[in-house]
Amino acid sequence: MIRLGLTGSIGMGKSTTAAMFAAAGVPVWDADAAVHRLYAPGGAAVGPLRAAFPDAVTDGVDRAALKAAIAADPTALTRLEGIVHPLVAADRAAFRPKADLAVFDVPLLYETGADAGMDAVLLVTAPPALQRARVLARPGMTEAMFATLLSRQLPDADKRARADHIIETLEREATRLQVEALIRYLTSHA
Ligand SMILES: CC(C)(COP(=O)(O)OP(=O)(O)OC[C@H]1O[C@@H](n2cnc3c(N)ncnc32)[C@H](O)[C@@H]1O)[C@@H](O)C(=O)NCCC(=O)NCCS
Numbered sequence: 001m002i003r004l005g006l007t008g009s010i011g012m013g014k015s016t017t018a019a020m021f022a023a024a025g026v027p028v029w030d031a032d033a034a035v036h037r038l039y040a041p042g043g044a045a046v047g048p049l050r051a052a053f054p055d056a057v058t059d060g061v062d063r064a065a066l067k068a069a070i071a072a073d074p075t076a077l078t079r080l081e082g083i084v085h086p087l088v089a090a091d092r093a094a095f096r097p098k099a100d101l102a103v104f105d106v107p108l109l110y111e112t113g114a115d116a117g118m119d120a121v122l123l124v125t126a127p128p129a130l131q132r133a134r135v136l137a138r139p140g141m142t143e144a145m146f147a148t149l150l151s152r153q154l155p156d157a158d159k160r161a162r163a164d165h166i167i168e169t170l171e172r173e174a175t176r177l178q179v180e181a182l183i184r185y186l187t188s189h190a
């Protein structure tokens, strides 16, 4: 099975592109979705996060409260990552679909070293002004949170230099055609 890492900075189009792979029948593991499972009531992150961030956890993890904690103290994000990233890695290791190709949608693929477990990496990217407009259009997103998250991500230019494949997510139909071409390329050159 070819393991294709899918990454890109915040708002560059990972989820949208991952959905196109899924629609084409390719199994997708999604790191952000894994975090949602871990934060839900009964999820494996709930207990450890209750101990570290008591105000941000009730039955499950309250993301708004977590963001408030990070906004008040940026070192909180480092502590949060120390708890969450090993649990995310365990969830990813448990994903073993029977398929020729599988996609791993991981925002922090390079930052966490997860690229080492991939056969190839697809970077999704877009011009900075488009990225910014997309992210700031989200409810609850602020300039400050955008800056905090961006500062913890490898710059887009560095990701471009390291990726095997690059798609500019300017327009949906063009992206879909590139996704389909990449699936054909990867599965015929394995
Ligand atoms: C900071 C939190 C509370 C924000 O929650 P929110 O629902 O607003 O955003 P969401 O989880 O959908 O993430 C949106 C995007 O933010 C970026 N992002 C999230 N966490 C991080 C991080 N630790 N470092 C850099 N960028 C990040 C990614 O591009 C991600 O796709 C949440 O992202 C979180 O708990 N992050 C820690 C876990 C983590 O590192 N997740 C990244 C994937 S493993």
Ligand SMILES: Nc1ncnc2c1ncn2[C@@H]1O[C@H](COP(=O)(O)OP(=O)(O)OP(=O)(O)O)[C@@H](O)[C@H]1O
Pocket (backbone or CB within 6 Å): 008, 009, 010, 011, 012, 013, 014, 015, 016, 017, 032, 107, 134, 168, 169, 170, 171, 172, 173, 175
């Ligand atoms: N190929 C595309 N064509 C047009 N718009 C796109 C395309 N890809 C993504 N978008 C738009 O950009 C925004 C961000 O896309 P998406 O949520 O897929 O990004 P992401 O990289 O998963 O973001 P995050 O890092 O925050 O999880 C959405 O509004 C989406 O509709």
